[in-house]
Amino acid sequence: MLLLRLWNYIRGYVIIVVKGYFPEKFINICMHRKIFLWDIKRLKNNEIICSLSIKSFRNLRAVAKKTKSRVSIRKKTGLPFVLNRYKHRKAFLIGAVVFIAALYIITSFVWSVEIDGNKNLNTDYLQHKLADMGIKPGTLKFGIDPDLVANRMILDVKGLAWVGITVKGTKVKVSISEGVTPPELVPKNIPCDIIASKDGVIKTVTAKSGQEMVKAGDTVVKGQVLVSGRMLNTEVKDEQPRFVHAIGTVIARTWYEERCPVNIHPVEKERTGQVENNYALLLFGKKIKLFPGKIKFENSDRVEINKSLSIGKDMVLPFGIIIEKYYENRLTVKELDLDIAKKAAADTAYKQIMKQVGDESKIVKAETRFIDDEKGKLTACVTAECNENIGITQEIGGN
Amino acid sequence: MPKNKNTKKNPKPKKNNEEKALKKNFREKMAEILELPKEVMLDVPKITMIGYRNIIVENYKALVEYENGRIKLNTSIGIIKIIGNALVIKAITSEDVLLEGEIDSLEFLK
Incomplete structure (x- = not known):
């Protein structure tokens, strides 16, 4: 019944009032002439x-005449009828068409690129790539081949293990998984040496295979064969040397x-x-300042809040508003007490060392000295x- | 066999009737044997009621009377009188009528 009603609505119908002495006769003649009525009420x-x-x-006119009844329209x-009403409103129609077309065109472009999953790689660098x-x-989003770009990204950018690119609405989501480049290992069947990666004094040498070239207490320089x-x-004496794949651990003191300057007046x-x-x-990616005005703060922190208009979650439109917030700072x-300043400087220096030292090594001893330069710093x-x-x-034989 | 007696008494008009009845009987039997829908074979109305709110009369002939509380439909087997309240003809074609309203009774005026 719903379908029928919808069909009637699309085709259009009128509700009429018939006044006559024999409404039954009117209905019967209508049926005869294949004029179909519905929702008849007395x-x-x-x-x-x-x-x-x-x-x-x-x-209907002929039927009305024949039955001598009067027909008046109650409602259309x-x-x-709705379309007929809008026929004269051309500007409205054109506006509606233009709006739909503009929306379609705007949404067929990429307006937002989202990168997630990167830890060490710079987002700007990835965006540039x-x-x-x-x-x-x-x-245009139709010109993007996600698989092709993903493959090229993996080849071009070092340190990427996997790249997934999905185009959703006007948003391109780039999911990245960074891989750790494995250390270049020499395969087991190829003969090799063990050399020093940095300067130091040897503490212990344990060679499982190969000839030890240094002993405990020796000072070695970077690149030396251990x-x-x-x-x-x-x-x-005359026999050719045998080449093996050297295995061993060389622990050295490094x-x-x-240095970090001590600042008493931070x-x-x-x-x-x-x-x-x-x-x-x-x-459309261009920034237009609304009320350009100078910030009267001498020193301030700038926080940018970016709000872009979007339909749903993925249909990001190229319109948005940027709110720049400036928080005034008092300098x-x-x-500071000299001792506290000294301690802070030593702490920063120590932290810098911690960054350089790998996870596997351990700091045995740390010494702090304070040097006075000529100016008294x-x-x-x-x-x-x-x-x-x-x-x-x-x-x-390699390098 | 009272019918035979009647025919003898008044042969002309009743014979016609009897022929018609015979024909109808034959058709009914055929419909039964072939399992065909009877309303098609016999040209009788088919009345379907859904509760007391809806009634569909198929194969009607004409609308005889239409009031809010009373509707009379002419069919091949006589007039069907429907008494009720606020009766509305929801849909009507040359063959069937769909009525809606509170139906109190249905009567056959043969």
Whole structure:
């Protein structure tokens, strides 16, 4: 019944009131002439109300005449009448068409590129790389081949293990998984040496295979062979040396040194609570400042809030607003106790060393000295002694 | 066999009737044997009621009377009188009528 009603609505129908002495006769003749009526209701004073299609309404006049009844239209319903009303409103129609077309055109471009999953790689760098391959705000999304770009990204950018690119609405989602490039290992069947990766004093040498070239207490420089894969035959002098794949651990004492100046008068920032906003419109990737005005704060932190208009989650439109918030800072020069300043400098230096020292090594001893230069400035100098494995494999005859 | 007696008494008009009845009987039997729908074979109305709110009369001939509380339909087997309340003709074609309203009774005026 719903379908029928919908069909009637599309075709259009009129609700009429028929006044006559024999409504039954009217209905019977209508049926005879294939004029179909529905929703017939009896009113008072020989009146009936009924609905019929526009098409059959034209044939109704003859029936009305024959039965001597009067027909009046109560209501016109349906799509044809609605459309007829809008026929004269051309501007409205054109506007509607233009709006739909504009929406379609706008949404067929890429307006947002989202990158997630990167830890060490810079997002800007990745965005730049993607732009080189044709994925940037403002490109047609039909021209993007996600698989091709993903493959090219893996080949072009080092350190990527997997790249997934999905185009959703006007948004391109780039999911990245970074892989750790494995250390270049020399295959087991190829003879190699173990050389020093950095300077140091040897603590222990344990060679499982190969000839030990250094002993505990030796000072080695970077690149020096520690365990040789070249096994010389000590008994028969003329025989060719045997080449093996050297395996072993060489623990050495290494030193790191970092300096950091001691600052007794550090400048501290403090937010005063004063905020000034600058608004800018974002149209098709271009920034238009709304009320360009100078920020009267001498020192401030800038926070950018980017709000872009979007339909749903993925249909990002190229319109947006940027709110730049400036938080005023009050700079205060602090007077620190010398001891505390010294400690802070030493801490920073120590932290810098920690960054350099690998996870596998451990710091055995750390020493802090303070050097006075000619101008009377103090510098903290931290020297740390580590025990670490400095042996790395290198192919014999290779570089 | 009372019918035979009647024919003898008044042969002319009743014979026609009897022929018609015979024909109808034959058709009914055929419909039964072939399992065909009877309303098609016999040209009788088919009345379907859904509760007391809806009634569909198929194969009617004409609308005789239409009031809010009373509708009379002419069919091949006589007039069907429907008494009820707020009766509305929801849909009507040359063959069937769909009525809606509170139906109280249905009567055959043979």
